[in-house]
Amino acid sequence: xxxxxxxxxxxxxxxxxxxxxxxxxxxxxxxxxxxxxxxxxxxxxxxxxxxxxxxxxxxxxxxxxxxxxxxxxxxxxxxxxxxxxxxxxxxxxxxxxxxxxxxxxxxxxxxxxxxxxxxxxxxxxxxxxxxxxxxxxxxxxxxxxxxxxxxxxxxx
Amino acid sequence: xxxxxxxxxxxxxxxxxxxxxxxxxxxxxxxxxxxxxxxxxxxxxxxxxxxxxxxxxxxxxxxxxxxxxxxxxxxxxxxxxxxxxxxxxxxxxxxxxxxxxxxxxxxxxxxxxxxxxxxxxxxxxxxxxxxxxxxxxxxxxxxxxxxxxxxxxxxx
DNA sequence: TATTGTTATACTCTATAACTATA
DNA sequence: TATAGTTATAGAGTATAACAATA
Numbered sequence: 216x217x218x219x220x221x222x223x224x225x226x227x228x229x230x231x232x233x234x235x236x237x238x239x240x241x242x243x244x245x246x247x248x249x250x251x252x253x254x255x256x257x258x259x260x261x262x263x264x265x266x267x268x269x270x271x272x273x274x275x276x277x278x279x280x281x282x283x284x285x286x287x288x289x290x291x292x293x294x295x296x297x298x299x300x301x302x303x304x305x306x307x308x309x310x311x312x313x314x315x316x317x318x319x320x321x322x323x324x325x326x327x328x329x330x331x332x333x334x335x336x337x338x339x340x341x342x343x344x345x346x347x348x349x350x351x352x353x354x355x356x357x358x359x360x361x362x363x364x365x366x367x368x369x370x371x
Numbered sequence: 372x373x374x375x376x377x378x379x380x381x382x383x384x385x386x387x388x389x390x391x392x393x394x395x396x397x398x399x400x401x402x403x404x405x406x407x408x409x410x411x412x413x414x415x416x417x418x419x420x421x422x423x424x425x426x427x428x429x430x431x432x433x434x435x436x437x438x439x440x441x442x443x444x445x446x447x448x449x450x451x452x453x454x455x456x457x458x459x460x461x462x463x464x465x466x467x468x469x470x471x472x473x474x475x476x477x478x479x480x481x482x483x484x485x486x487x488x489x490x491x492x493x494x495x496x497x498x499x500x501x502x503x504x505x506x507x508x509x510x511x512x513x514x515x516x517x518x519x520x521x522x523x524x525x526x527x
Numbered sequence: 528t529a530t531t532g533t534t535a536t537a538c539t540c541t542a543t544a545a546c547t548a549t550a
Numbered sequence: 551t552a553t554a555g556t557t558a559t560a561g562a563g564t565a566t567a568a569c570a571a572t573a
Contacts, residue, residue, distance in 0.1 A: 230488075231491065231492075231495055231503070231506075231507035231510075232487065232488050232491040232492070234507055234510040234511050234514060235398050235491050235494075235495075235510065236398060236402065236487070236491075237514055238394070238395070238398070238510050238513070238514060239394070239395045239397075239398035239399050239402070241395075241514070241517065242391050242392060242394070242395035243395055243399060246392065246395075256539070256540080258539080258540065258541090259539095272554075272555090273554070273555060273556095274553085274554065274555080282540090282541075282542090283541070283542055283543080284554080284555065284556090285541085285542070285543080285544095285555085285556075285557080286540070286541050286542070287555095288555065288556060288557085289539085289540075289541080289556095289557095290539095290540080290541095292556090293539075293540095305554090308549080308550080308553090308554075309548080309549050309550075309554095310547095310548065310549045310550070310553065310554040310555070311549095311553090311554055311555075312554085312555070331388070331392075332388050335387065335388040335391050335392075336387075336388065338391075338513070338517065339387055339391075339513075341513060341516035341517060341520060342509070342512065342513055342516065346509055346512070347387065349505065349509060350387075350506070350509040350510070350513065351387035351390055353498070353502055353505060353506040353509065354387075354390040354391065354394050354506070355390050356498065356502070357394070357494070357495075357497060357498055357506065358390060358393055358394060358397070360497035360498065361397065361494065361497055364497060412562070412563080414562080414563065414564095415562095428531080428532090429531070429532060429533095430530085430531065430532080438563090438564075438565090439564070439565055439566080440531080440532065440533090441532085441533075441534080441564085441565070441566080441567095442563070442564050442565070443532095444532065444533060444534085445533095445562085445563070445564080446562095446563080446564095448533090449562075449563095461531095464530090464531075464572080464573075465531095465571080465572050465573075466530065466531040466532070466571065466572045466573070467530090467531055467532075467572095468531085468532070528573095529572100529573080530571100530572080530573070531570100531571085531572080531573095532569100532570090532571090532572105533568105533569080533570085533571105534567100534568085534569075534570100535566105535567085535568080535569095536565100536566085536567085536568100537564100537565090537566090538563105538564085538565090539562105539563085539564080540561105540562085540563085540564105541560100541561085541562085541563105542559100542560085542561090543558105543559085543560090544557100544558085544559085545556105545557085545558080545559100546555100546556080546557075546558095547554100547555085547556080547557100548553100548554085548555090548556105549552100549553080549554080549555105550551100550552080550553070550554095
Protein backbone atom coordinates (compact mmCIF):
# COMPACT_ATOMS: atom_id res chain seq x y z
CA UNK A 216 0.00 0.00 0.00
CA UNK A 217 1.35 3.38 -0.95
CA UNK A 218 0.03 6.88 -0.70
CA UNK A 219 0.75 9.85 -2.89
CA UNK A 220 1.65 12.88 -0.87
CA UNK A 221 2.47 16.41 -1.71
CA UNK A 222 5.45 18.28 -0.43
CA UNK A 223 5.92 21.88 -1.53
CA UNK A 224 8.33 20.81 -4.23
CA UNK A 225 7.32 17.33 -5.24
CA UNK A 226 4.88 14.50 -4.98
CA UNK A 227 6.28 11.29 -3.61
CA UNK A 228 5.04 7.88 -2.80
CA UNK A 229 5.44 6.94 0.84
CA UNK A 230 4.63 3.36 1.74
CA UNK A 231 2.32 2.80 4.65
CA UNK A 232 5.08 0.81 6.30
CA UNK A 233 7.60 3.62 6.03
CA UNK A 234 4.98 5.99 7.33
CA UNK A 235 4.33 3.89 10.40
CA UNK A 236 8.02 3.56 11.13
CA UNK A 237 8.71 7.26 10.64
CA UNK A 238 5.79 8.26 12.79
CA UNK A 239 6.99 5.92 15.51
CA UNK A 240 10.48 7.42 15.50
CA UNK A 241 9.09 10.94 15.41
CA UNK A 242 6.93 10.38 18.50
CA UNK A 243 9.76 8.62 20.26
CA UNK A 244 12.13 11.51 19.58
CA UNK A 245 9.63 14.11 20.74
CA UNK A 246 8.98 12.21 23.94
CA UNK A 247 12.62 11.58 24.69
CA UNK A 248 13.58 15.19 23.97
CA UNK A 249 10.94 16.35 26.43
CA UNK A 250 12.07 13.89 29.09
CA UNK A 251 15.69 14.91 28.72
CA UNK A 252 14.83 18.53 29.52
CA UNK A 253 14.07 17.24 32.98
CA UNK A 254 17.21 15.14 33.00
CA UNK A 255 15.18 11.98 32.53
CA UNK A 256 15.97 9.08 30.22
CA UNK A 257 13.16 7.21 28.50
CA UNK A 258 13.65 4.32 30.91
CA UNK A 259 13.39 6.58 33.93
CA UNK A 260 10.34 8.23 32.40
CA UNK A 261 8.66 4.91 31.80
CA UNK A 262 9.38 3.93 35.39
CA UNK A 263 7.85 7.12 36.77
CA UNK A 264 4.89 6.74 34.40
CA UNK A 265 4.26 3.22 35.61
CA UNK A 266 4.13 4.51 39.18
CA UNK A 267 1.64 7.28 38.51
CA UNK A 268 -1.42 5.29 39.52
CA UNK A 269 0.21 2.41 41.35
CA UNK A 270 2.62 1.43 44.10
CA UNK A 271 3.73 -1.96 42.80
CA UNK A 272 6.36 -4.43 43.96
CA UNK A 273 9.60 -4.82 42.03
CA UNK A 274 8.27 -7.96 40.42
CA UNK A 275 5.07 -6.29 39.35
CA UNK A 276 7.07 -3.44 37.88
CA UNK A 277 9.24 -5.93 36.00
CA UNK A 278 6.10 -7.40 34.42
CA UNK A 279 4.67 -3.97 33.61
CA UNK A 280 7.88 -2.72 32.03
CA UNK A 281 8.78 -6.08 30.48
CA UNK A 282 12.25 -5.99 32.02
CA UNK A 283 14.20 -8.36 34.22
CA UNK A 284 13.79 -7.69 37.93
CA UNK A 285 17.50 -6.93 38.21
CA UNK A 286 17.16 -4.24 35.55
CA UNK A 287 14.22 -2.77 37.41
CA UNK A 288 16.15 -2.88 40.66
CA UNK A 289 18.85 -0.76 39.05
CA UNK A 290 16.37 1.70 37.59
CA UNK A 291 14.77 2.11 40.99
CA UNK A 292 18.11 2.62 42.72
CA UNK A 293 19.13 5.38 40.33
CA UNK A 294 15.72 7.04 40.62
CA UNK A 295 15.93 6.72 44.39
CA UNK A 296 19.34 8.41 44.48
CA UNK A 297 17.74 11.32 42.67
CA UNK A 298 14.87 11.47 45.11
CA UNK A 299 12.20 10.53 42.58
CA UNK A 300 10.95 7.25 44.07
CA UNK A 301 11.18 5.42 47.37
CA UNK A 302 11.21 1.81 48.49
CA UNK A 303 8.86 0.90 51.33
CA UNK A 304 8.74 -2.52 52.99
CA UNK A 305 5.63 -4.40 51.91
CA UNK A 306 3.11 -4.81 54.71
CA UNK A 307 1.98 -8.13 53.22
CA UNK A 308 5.23 -9.90 52.46
CA UNK A 309 8.45 -9.61 54.39
CA UNK A 310 10.50 -10.27 51.25
CA UNK A 311 8.87 -7.67 49.08
CA UNK A 312 9.12 -3.92 48.79
CA UNK A 313 6.63 -1.45 47.45
CA UNK A 314 7.90 1.25 45.10
CA UNK A 315 6.23 4.61 44.98
CA UNK A 316 6.79 8.13 43.71
CA UNK A 317 8.08 10.81 46.05
CA UNK A 318 6.53 14.24 45.92
CA UNK A 319 9.37 15.31 43.66
CA UNK A 320 8.92 12.31 41.39
CA UNK A 321 5.22 12.99 41.08
CA UNK A 322 5.90 16.58 40.15
CA UNK A 323 8.45 15.55 37.51
CA UNK A 324 6.21 13.02 35.83
CA UNK A 325 3.33 15.48 35.79
CA UNK A 326 5.47 18.08 34.06
CA UNK A 327 6.79 15.66 31.46
CA UNK A 328 3.29 14.37 30.74
CA UNK A 329 1.90 17.88 30.37
CA UNK A 330 4.73 18.92 28.07
CA UNK A 331 4.33 15.86 25.94
CA UNK A 332 0.61 16.44 25.74
CA UNK A 333 1.34 19.92 24.42
CA UNK A 334 3.85 18.55 21.90
CA UNK A 335 1.40 15.99 20.64
CA UNK A 336 -1.41 18.51 20.36
CA UNK A 337 0.84 20.83 18.44
CA UNK A 338 1.88 18.02 16.14
CA UNK A 339 -1.74 17.07 15.49
CA UNK A 340 -2.64 20.68 14.88
CA UNK A 341 -0.62 20.48 11.69
CA UNK A 342 -3.72 18.76 10.36
CA UNK A 343 -7.19 20.23 10.18
CA UNK A 344 -9.39 19.46 13.15
CA UNK A 345 -11.39 17.08 11.01
CA UNK A 346 -8.32 15.20 9.82
CA UNK A 347 -6.77 15.11 13.29
CA UNK A 348 -9.97 13.65 14.68
CA UNK A 349 -10.08 11.07 11.93
CA UNK A 350 -6.46 10.13 12.56
CA UNK A 351 -7.02 9.78 16.30
CA UNK A 352 -10.06 7.64 15.69
CA UNK A 353 -8.28 5.34 13.25
CA UNK A 354 -5.32 4.94 15.58
CA UNK A 355 -7.62 4.10 18.46
CA UNK A 356 -9.38 1.49 16.39
CA UNK A 357 -6.10 0.00 15.24
CA UNK A 358 -4.83 -0.25 18.81
CA UNK A 359 -8.09 -1.74 20.01
CA UNK A 360 -8.05 -4.31 17.23
CA UNK A 361 -4.45 -5.19 17.97
CA UNK A 362 -5.10 -5.58 21.68
CA UNK A 363 -8.10 -7.73 20.89
CA UNK A 364 -6.11 -9.89 18.49
CA UNK A 365 -3.46 -10.49 21.13
CA UNK A 366 -5.79 -11.10 24.02
CA UNK A 367 -4.51 -8.05 25.82
CA UNK A 368 -6.80 -5.63 27.54
CA UNK A 369 -5.29 -2.21 26.94
CA UNK A 370 -7.95 -0.60 29.03
CA UNK A 371 -7.79 -2.56 32.26
CA UNK B 372 -9.18 15.55 21.87
CA UNK B 373 -10.56 12.17 22.81
CA UNK B 374 -12.11 9.39 20.86
CA UNK B 375 -14.67 6.87 22.02
CA UNK B 376 -13.63 3.39 21.10
CA UNK B 377 -15.24 0.01 21.50
CA UNK B 378 -13.53 -2.99 22.97
CA UNK B 379 -15.49 -6.21 23.16
CA UNK B 380 -16.36 -5.55 26.78
CA UNK B 381 -16.44 -1.81 27.17
CA UNK B 382 -16.30 1.59 25.60
CA UNK B 383 -13.44 3.80 26.71
CA UNK B 384 -12.10 7.18 25.96
CA UNK B 385 -8.58 7.20 24.61
CA UNK B 386 -6.91 10.55 24.16
CA UNK B 387 -5.27 11.29 20.86
CA UNK B 388 -2.04 11.82 22.72
CA UNK B 389 -2.17 8.43 24.42
CA UNK B 390 -3.02 6.90 21.10
CA UNK B 391 0.01 8.40 19.41
CA UNK B 392 2.29 7.29 22.22
CA UNK B 393 0.89 3.78 22.32
CA UNK B 394 1.11 3.39 18.57
CA UNK B 395 4.69 4.58 18.67
CA UNK B 396 5.65 2.03 21.31
CA UNK B 397 3.81 -0.71 19.48
CA UNK B 398 5.66 -0.08 16.23
CA UNK B 399 8.94 0.23 18.06
CA UNK B 400 8.40 -3.11 19.81
CA UNK B 401 7.43 -4.87 16.59
CA UNK B 402 10.49 -3.53 14.82
CA UNK B 403 12.88 -4.33 17.61
CA UNK B 404 11.47 -7.85 18.03
CA UNK B 405 12.06 -8.47 14.32
CA UNK B 406 15.58 -7.11 14.45
CA UNK B 407 16.47 -9.22 17.46
CA UNK B 408 15.59 -12.40 15.58
CA UNK B 409 18.60 -11.60 13.45
CA UNK B 410 20.66 -10.76 16.51
CA UNK B 411 20.44 -7.06 15.71
CA UNK B 412 19.80 -4.23 18.14
CA UNK B 413 17.78 -1.22 17.05
CA UNK B 414 20.97 0.83 16.84
CA UNK B 415 22.66 -1.72 14.63
CA UNK B 416 19.53 -1.95 12.50
CA UNK B 417 19.39 1.81 12.08
CA UNK B 418 23.05 1.79 11.07
CA UNK B 419 22.50 -0.90 8.44
CA UNK B 420 19.37 0.91 7.24
CA UNK B 421 21.27 4.14 6.82
CA UNK B 422 23.79 2.30 4.64
CA UNK B 423 21.23 0.74 2.32
CA UNK B 424 21.44 3.40 -0.34
CA UNK B 425 24.64 5.17 0.66
CA UNK B 426 28.30 4.72 1.51
CA UNK B 427 28.81 7.72 3.79
CA UNK B 428 31.72 8.89 5.89
CA UNK B 429 31.62 8.53 9.67
CA UNK B 430 30.73 12.18 10.00
CA UNK B 431 27.91 11.91 7.51
CA UNK B 432 26.58 8.89 9.37
CA UNK B 433 26.72 10.80 12.64
CA UNK B 434 24.54 13.51 11.10
CA UNK B 435 22.12 10.99 9.61
CA UNK B 436 21.75 9.05 12.85
CA UNK B 437 21.94 12.13 15.07
CA UNK B 438 24.69 10.61 17.18
CA UNK B 439 28.15 11.73 18.17
CA UNK B 440 30.88 10.57 15.81
CA UNK B 441 32.46 8.58 18.64
CA UNK B 442 29.20 6.69 19.16
CA UNK B 443 29.02 5.96 15.47
CA UNK B 444 32.62 4.81 15.46
CA UNK B 445 31.74 2.24 18.13
CA UNK B 446 28.63 1.09 16.28
CA UNK B 447 30.67 0.61 13.13
CA UNK B 448 33.38 -1.32 14.96
CA UNK B 449 30.89 -3.76 16.46
CA UNK B 450 29.13 -4.19 13.10
CA UNK B 451 32.50 -4.70 11.44
CA UNK B 452 33.48 -7.43 13.92
CA UNK B 453 30.31 -9.22 12.89
CA UNK B 454 31.08 -8.87 9.21
CA UNK B 455 28.12 -6.60 8.43
CA UNK B 456 29.93 -3.45 7.32
CA UNK B 457 33.40 -2.47 6.22
CA UNK B 458 35.56 0.63 6.40
CA UNK B 459 37.24 1.72 3.19
CA UNK B 460 39.71 4.60 2.93
CA UNK B 461 38.09 7.59 1.26
CA UNK B 462 39.50 8.29 -2.20
CA UNK B 463 38.84 12.01 -1.71
CA UNK B 464 40.15 12.71 1.76
CA UNK B 465 43.05 10.99 3.44
CA UNK B 466 41.54 11.54 6.86
CA UNK B 467 38.15 10.07 6.09
CA UNK B 468 36.79 6.58 5.68
CA UNK B 469 33.79 5.38 3.76
CA UNK B 470 31.47 2.92 5.46
CA UNK B 471 29.55 0.39 3.44
CA UNK B 472 27.55 -2.80 3.82
CA UNK B 473 29.18 -6.13 3.18
CA UNK B 474 27.26 -8.76 1.24
CA UNK B 475 26.24 -10.27 4.55
CA UNK B 476 25.13 -6.92 5.94
CA UNK B 477 23.05 -6.24 2.84
CA UNK B 478 21.37 -9.60 3.15
CA UNK B 479 20.58 -9.01 6.81
CA UNK B 480 19.05 -5.60 6.33
CA UNK B 481 16.97 -6.87 3.42
CA UNK B 482 15.55 -9.66 5.55
CA UNK B 483 14.74 -7.40 8.46
CA UNK B 484 13.06 -4.89 6.18
CA UNK B 485 10.99 -7.57 4.46
CA UNK B 486 9.90 -9.04 7.79
CA UNK B 487 8.97 -5.67 9.14
CA UNK B 488 7.03 -4.90 6.00
CA UNK B 489 5.05 -8.09 6.58
CA UNK B 490 4.46 -7.17 10.23
CA UNK B 491 3.22 -3.73 9.32
CA UNK B 492 0.94 -5.04 6.60
CA UNK B 493 -0.53 -7.55 9.00
CA UNK B 494 -1.05 -4.86 11.60
CA UNK B 495 -2.79 -2.60 9.09
CA UNK B 496 -4.94 -5.48 7.91
CA UNK B 497 -6.69 -5.33 11.26
CA UNK B 498 -8.51 -2.42 9.68
CA UNK B 499 -10.61 -2.52 6.55
CA UNK B 500 -8.78 -1.65 3.37
CA UNK B 501 -10.58 1.64 3.25
CA UNK B 502 -9.65 2.55 6.81
CA UNK B 503 -6.06 1.38 6.42
CA UNK B 504 -5.73 3.55 3.32
CA UNK B 505 -7.18 6.50 5.14
CA UNK B 506 -4.81 5.98 8.07
CA UNK B 507 -1.78 5.72 5.80
CA UNK B 508 -2.81 8.84 3.99
CA UNK B 509 -3.32 10.85 7.19
CA UNK B 510 0.01 9.69 8.60
CA UNK B 511 1.76 10.66 5.38
CA UNK B 512 0.21 14.09 5.45
CA UNK B 513 1.13 14.56 9.10
CA UNK B 514 4.74 13.60 8.41
CA UNK B 515 4.90 15.86 5.38
CA UNK B 516 3.47 18.77 7.34
CA UNK B 517 5.93 18.19 10.15
CA UNK B 518 8.88 17.99 7.80
CA UNK B 519 7.69 21.16 6.13
CA UNK B 520 7.26 22.96 9.46
CA UNK B 521 10.80 22.03 10.46
CA UNK B 522 12.43 22.76 7.16
CA UNK B 523 13.45 19.18 6.72
CA UNK B 524 13.08 17.39 3.44
CA UNK B 525 12.06 13.87 4.36
CA UNK B 526 12.12 12.85 0.75
CA UNK B 527 15.53 13.96 -0.38
C1' DT C 528 44.80 25.80 12.44
C1' DA C 529 40.76 23.05 11.37
C1' DT C 530 38.77 18.61 10.41
C1' DT C 531 38.33 13.35 10.43
C1' DG C 532 38.28 9.61 12.96
C1' DT C 533 39.69 6.77 17.04
C1' DT C 534 40.48 6.00 21.82
C1' DA C 535 40.05 6.61 26.91
C1' DT C 536 36.73 7.18 30.20
C1' DA C 537 32.32 7.35 32.48
C1' DC C 538 27.57 6.52 32.92
C1' DT C 539 22.95 4.34 31.77
C1' DC C 540 20.61 0.35 30.60
C1' DT C 541 20.00 -4.44 30.12
C1' DA C 542 20.54 -9.50 31.11
C1' DT C 543 22.35 -13.77 33.51
C1' DA C 544 23.86 -15.91 37.49
C1' DA C 545 24.76 -16.13 42.27
C1' DC C 546 23.31 -14.76 46.59
C1' DT C 547 20.19 -13.35 50.97
C1' DA C 548 16.23 -13.37 53.36
C1' DT C 549 11.63 -14.68 53.78
C1' DA C 550 7.59 -17.77 52.73
C1' DT D 551 11.90 -25.67 48.21
C1' DA D 552 10.24 -21.55 46.06
C1' DT D 553 9.93 -16.60 45.73
C1' DA D 554 11.36 -11.47 46.30
C1' DG D 555 14.89 -8.66 45.79
C1' DT D 556 19.87 -7.30 45.43
C1' DT D 557 24.47 -7.63 43.79
C1' DA D 558 28.35 -9.05 40.75
C1' DT D 559 29.51 -9.11 36.26
C1' DA D 560 29.43 -8.42 31.33
C1' DG D 561 28.27 -6.08 27.26
C1' DA D 562 25.86 -2.52 24.22
C1' DG D 563 25.10 2.20 23.59
C1' DT D 564 25.90 6.97 24.35
C1' DA D 565 28.62 11.33 25.28
C1' DT D 566 32.80 14.25 26.42
C1' DA D 567 37.48 15.03 26.09
C1' DA D 568 41.98 14.09 24.43
C1' DC D 569 44.53 12.52 20.70
C1' DA D 570 46.85 11.34 15.88
C1' DA D 571 46.79 12.04 11.09
C1' DT D 572 45.60 14.76 7.34
C1' DA D 573 43.88 19.08 5.10
